[in-house]
Amino acid sequence: MNRAVVYYSLSGNTKEAAKVIARKLGAKIFEIDLVKPLPKNTVRQMIVGGMQSTFGRRPKIKGVPDNIDYYDEIILGMPVWAGMPASPVNTFIKNYGVADKIDAVFTFSGGGDNDRCLLQLSKSLKNLKNQVALADRNSNAAKDNQEKLEKFVMSIK
Numbered sequence: 001m002n003r004a005v006v007y008y009s010l011s012g013n014t015k016e017a018a019k020v021i022a023r024k025l026g027a028k029i030f031e032i033d034l035v036k037p038l039p040k041n042t043v044r045q046m047i048v049g050g051m052q053s054t055f056g057r058r059p060k061i062k063g064v065p066d067n068i069d070y071y072d073e074i075i076l077g078m079p080v081w082a083g084m085p086a087s088p089v090n091t092f093i094k095n096y097g098v099a100d101k102i103d104a105v106f107t108f109s110g111g112g113d114n115d116r117c118l119l120q121l122s123k124s125l126k127n128l129k130n131q132v133a134l135a136d137r138n139s140n141a142a143k144d145n146q147e148k149l150e151k152f153v154m155s156i157k
């Protein structure tokens with residue numbers, strides 16, 4: 001089974017978890033990048049990223065190989081933006097034609113909203129079997145991340 005972990009991360013939480021998951025599963029790892037990065041200013045990031053995600057926009061991305069459909073199984077990671085999947089992930093799911101290969105997702109949020117995001121994802125990912133909601137490193141709930149990640153990896157194995 002060829003597995004790939006594909007993720008987008010703005011401030012490093014998802015990236016860190018993606019590396020752990022890929023290492024434990026022996027999977028390839030690819031980072032989605034925005035062609036036009038978000039503004040550096042945090043408030044502007046919230047506005048631009050929040051609007052893009054709310055309206056399901058698909059900003060241009062790079063970093064994912066064209067032959068990503070070579071992989072049998074894709075594990076997708078992202079932060080929650082405005083209660084929705086971060087917008088770069090919309091581009092990946094819809095433009096790369098790999099929705100049916102994504103069978104596991106992991107999301108990061110600052111407080112809540114993971115459930116809303118996961119519900120949204122489950123509408124377009126019909127083969128989704130495993131999911132885990134993780135908390136930003138600055139949140140109290142982050143203490144449970146490691147245990148949740150272990151369980152997530154075990155459920156995929």
Ligand SMILES: Cc1cc2nc3c(=O)[nH]c(=O)nc-3n(C[C@H](O)[C@H](O)[C@H](O)COP(=O)(O)O)c2cc1C
Pocket residue numbers: 008009010011012013014015045046047048049050078079080081082083084108109110111112113114135136137
């Ligand atoms: C544009 C934007 C929108 C966000 N919206 C939410 C939200 O609706 N709910 C929430 O709990 N956290 C929200 N966050 C916080 C991130 O989901 C959280 O910090 C996450 O851990 C970041 O992951 P990363 O470090 O991989 O980028 C938002 C962050 C950004 C930049």
